[in-house]
Amino acid sequence: MAFLQAFGCYVPSRVVGNAELATRLGCEADWILTMSGIVERRYAEPSESVIDLAERAAHDCLNRANVEASKLGMVIVSSGSSPRRFPGPAAETAARLGVPGIPAIDVPMASAGSLFGLAMAAHLAGVYGPILLIAAEKMSAVVEHPPLDRNTAILFGDGAGACLIDPNEGPAKIVDSRLHSDGSFAENLKLEFDQPIHMDGRTVILQASRKVPAVIRELLDPHALPASAIDTFLMHQANQNLIVRIAQALEVAPEKFFSNIARYGNTSSASMLIAATEWSAQSGFKRDTPVVFAGFGAGFHWGALLVVGS
Amino acid sequence: MTTQERILAVIQKVAQKPIPADPEESLFESGVLDSFALPDMVSALEQEFKMKVPDADLNPRKFDSVARIENYIEVHAA
Numbered sequence: 001m002a003f004l005q006a007f008g009c010y011v012p013s014r015v016v017g018n019a020e021l022a023t024r025l026g027c028e029a030d031w032i033l034t035m036s037g038i039v040e041r042r043y044a045e046p047s048e049s050v051i052d053l054a055e056r057a058a059h060d061c062l063n064r065a066n067v068e069a070s071k072l073g074m075v076i077v078s079s080g081s082s083p084r085r086f087p088g089p090a091a092e093t094a095a096r097l098g099v100p101g102i103p104a105i106d107v108p109m110a111s112a113g114s115l116f117g118l119a120m121a122a123h124l125a126g127v128y129g130p131i132l133l134i135a136a137e138k139m140s141a142v143v144e145h146p147p148l149d150r151n152t153a154i155l156f157g158d159g160a161g162a163c164l165i166d167p168n169e170g171p172a173k174i175v176d177s178r179l180h181s182d183g184s185f186a187e188n189l190k191l192e193f194d195q196p197i198h199m200d201g202r203t204v205i206l207q208a209s210r211k212v213p214a215v216i217r218e219l220l221d222p223h224a225l226p227a228s229a230i231d232t233f234l235m236h237q238a239n240q241n242l243i244v245r246i247a248q249a250l251e252v253a254p255e256k257f258f259s260n261i262a263r264y265g266n267t268s269s270a271s272m273l274i275a276a277t278e279w280s281a282q283s284g285f286k287r288d289t290p291v292v293f294a295g296f297g298a299g300f301h302w303g304a305l306l307v308v309g310s
Numbered sequence: 311m312t313t314q315e316r317i318l319a320v321i322q323k324v325a326q327k328p329i330p331a332d333p334e335e336s337l338f339e340s341g342v343l344d345s346f347a348l349p350d351m352v353s354a355l356e357q358e359f360k361m362k363v364p365d366a367d368l369n370p371r372k373f374d375s376v377a378r379i380e381n382y383i384e385v386h387a388a
Contacts, residue, residue, distance in 0.1 A: 035344075184366075202338070202345045202370040209349040210365055241346045 002125035003170030004163060004285075004307055007277040008061025010053055011159040011264060012044040016140075018154075025150040032154045037240020041157025041265030043140040048158075050082045054093045054136035057160035057273075061132065062097075065164045069097040073129025076117045078269040080110025080191065080298065081137045093134060103128065110137075110191070111236050111297020113269035118163065118293060118305055119177035125167040135269040136160035145196045152197050155239065157265035161273020172285040172307040178219045179303035180211070189298040205242055208296040212304075213249035216294055219304040225290060227252050234279060236295040237261040237271035246294075268297070285309035317379050320358050324351045333376035348373065355379065359387040 017040045018029035032038060044053060054077055062069055075097070077090035088106030107113045107120075114135035121131040139156035143149070165174070185207065188200040212235075220227060227250040235243060240261050247254040258279040267274060272295055285291065289309045296302040311319070314333065321329055325342045337343040343351060348370060352363055355373075361383070372382050 200370075202348055203368075205345045206349050206352070206368045206370060207365065210368060245346065245349060 001174045002122045003166050003168065003310065004172040004174065005067070005130070005166040005170035006061055006065035006164045007273060007280050008057050008059070008064050008162040009160060009270075009274040009277040010056035010060055011042045011274065012048060012053070014043045014045065015040050016043050016157070021154060025148060025153055027150050027154075035241070036155055036265075037259075037261055038154065038265045039262045042159055044138050044158040048138070050079050050136045050138050051089045051092050051096065053138065053158065053160035054079070054089055054134045055096045057136060057162040057270075058093065058097055058132055058134050060277075061162035061164055067130065067164060069099050071130055072097070072099050072102060072132050074102055074124060074131045075099065075104040076107060076121060076131060076133045077104065078107040078109060078113030078117045078133070078135040079137055080108060080113065080268055081139055081142050082108065083141070085193065089136065097132075109269065109297065109299065109301055111238065111268050111271075112295040112299065112301035112303065113297070114161065114272045115236065115293055115295030115303050115305060116179060116301060118165070118174070119179055119303065121165040122174040122177065122305075125165045129167060131165045132162060133165060133273075134160060134162045135273050137268040137270045139266070139268055142191060142197050147196065149196060151201055152199050155266045157267050159264055159267040159270045159274050161270045161277055163273055163276065171310060172291065173310045175306045175308050176219060176223065177303060177305040178215050179301070180215060181299050181301045183299065185300040189300070191298070205239070207300060208238070208242055208302070209245050209249065211300070211302045212246050212294055212296050215302055216250060216292060216304045219292070219306055223306065229290060230256065230292050231286065231289045232279060232283070232291045233257045234272060234276050234291060234293045236269075236297065237264065237275055238266050238296065313383060314376060314380055316358055317355070317376055317383070320354045321351060321376070324354050329376070333380070336374050337376070338370070338374060355383070359383050361387045
């Protein structure tokens, strides 16, 4: 297994508060906060693309790691909001980073994409060398597609996160992961080309509130680790109410789940890595201390990944 | 208590809102349940009726009304 070496992120400068959205959506700003825990989110400029966001997060991560892009052996880009059927943003992002020619893989999974990308990179880094995983989402372009749906428009924001996975060293070792997919729920959360996003929120929340705690237990049980032994949970920032319910299901304090959803909203696959970037800057990995990543999203895809400070 | 009375008690405890008199009326459309009260209610029903709802059955429509919940429990509870 490989090591997490550094995180990085980028969020656009334009802040969209609940009051601005509430006016457009015909609802109350307090209702948005109650339903989601979100106070504001960031929107990219119309000229700013998913690849632009990815490139900025990538540079931030490489700068924090003090690693030149030329050292990379692979780039993985997760995005569910890339506007093109093909090619996805991975190859162009790698080219912009100055590393054309290395393998660049797209993970078009939306919310769980960064978790799946981390788990894949953990196995691939030993073969290809350092892997830069990037998750970049321009969800404003998705939710602005008419007709406006307030149940989805209140949730999403734009941003990008990145993580450098090294085969040999880093502040945390990737110990194990568990990934699951179930296409029986493909129709419950989907984004067709040139269509508005469709989300059956009741089914998504009902399933996520069961599946995420279950996969975390499935991950931890073989290591004889109770959830209470985990220092921090770094989850996909979907909805604060969901994060709290998952914490309750695991019988751990919600404060153990790092949360920045109030400031950025749900940035789909980018959210977990943006959260990891902020968390690592504030506290970070401690030696021999376990941290769990977890994600859930369209597909449904879900999973969890265990790392231990090295 | 009848099954329906036990279901009503569970819903009342979770939602803390007036429950429609008509057991066929949607608990979502009437505002009794929202997306986050639903998983709480299902967990409470599992405890009350000592049953486990499998993930494949976690469909909001199965728990949309008192009548549908009662039907599900009659079929699945031990």
